[in-house]
Amino acid sequence: MTLLEAHRIEKAFGRTYALRGVSLAIERGETVAITGPSGSGKSTLLHCLSGIMRPETGEVHYAGRRVDGLDEAARTRLRREEFGIVFQFDRLVPELTAVENVALPLLFSGRGRAEATTVARDRLEEVAALDVADARPAELSGGQLQRVAVARALVTGPKVIFADEPTGALDSVAGERVLSLLVAAARTNGATVVIVTHDNQVAAHADREIVLRDGVLAGEVVV
Numbered sequence: 001m002t003l004l005e006a007h008r009i010e011k012a013f014g015r016t017y018a019l020r021g022v023s024l025a026i027e028r029g030e031t032v033a034i035t036g037p038s039g040s041g042k043s044t045l046l047h048c049l050s051g052i053m054r055p056e057t058g059e060v061h062y063a064g065r066r067v068d069g070l071d072e073a074a075r076t077r078l079r080r081e082e083f084g085i086v087f088q089f090d091r092l093v094p095e096l097t098a099v100e101n102v103a104l105p106l107l108f109s110g111r112g113r114a115e116a117t118t119v120a121r122d123r124l125e126e127v128a129a130l131d132v133a134d135a136r137p138a139e140l141s142g143g144q145l146q147r148v149a150v151a152r153a154l155v156t157g158p159k160v161i162f163a164d165e166p167t168g169a170l171d172s173v174a175g176e177r178v179l180s181l182l183v184a185a186a187r188t189n190g191a192t193v194v195i196v197t198h199d200n201q202v203a204a205h206a207d208r209e210i211v212l213r214d215g216v217l218a219g220e221v222v223v
């Protein structure tokens with residue numbers, strides 16, 4: 001069943017067309033990689049699909065609801081309730097420990113501190129970062145930071161995980177590890193995953209690869 005759908009979306013920044021009519025459908029539970037050269041529109045597509053940005057024309061649908069028509073507050077609520085988002089240079093709150101950072105989205109959604117901490121510790125364990133639960137971000141390596149960011153994105157049990165170059169700042173061994181953890185955790189939880197990457201090895205973890213070139217779909221590969 002289709003969970004997420006874009007229909008002929010276009011987005012320009014001034015005179016630069018980032019997306020020129022992109023249509024795609026992503027199934028529930030699927031892991032999809034969006035690849036393509038630098039500047040081909042990958043991040044812009046991810047932002048439009050996740051409701052961070054609105055396309056100028058075209059439509060985005062999530063679970064039968066039109067996302068691009070929602071106002072900022074409604075899109076923020078949708079992201080908070082249904083989506084988990086991981087970026088390349090994710091910022092954790094420096095004053096908080098790893099487990100407190102992971103627990104934060106649960107506190108925002110009204111869960112009690114004790115319960116939030118228990119769930120956060122479970123998520124850290126899933127991404128093999130329980131050993132750094134009480135450390136602050138400044139004390140963590142790039143790989144550890146990214147694992148904590150993945151745990152935070154997964155903590156609310158999101159239906160869709162959007163990841164933009166989630167391993168871009170890591171060396172290939174650390175990157176590979178973070179990514180397999182992300183995909184495995186998503187599969188265990190039945191989540192749909194959309195990963196932006198320019199790395200073929202990363203794309204190999206996906207069920208399907210969507211290739212963008214100059215703001216249009218250049219092809220699709222079943223991995």
Ligand SMILES: Nc1ncnc2c1ncn2[C@@H]1O[C@H](COP(=O)(O)OP(=O)(O)OP(=O)(O)O)[C@@H](O)[C@H]1O
Nearest residue numbers: 013016017018037038039040041042043044045198
């Ligand atoms: N906020 C912005 N303001 C102006 N131009 C932008 C903005 N965001 C993206 N663009 C332009 O839109 C085009 C697509 O950018 P986008 O970041 O989506 O590509 P990308 O494929 O993710 O690139 P990369 O792999 O380098 O991250 C590029 O030409 C870029 O310069």
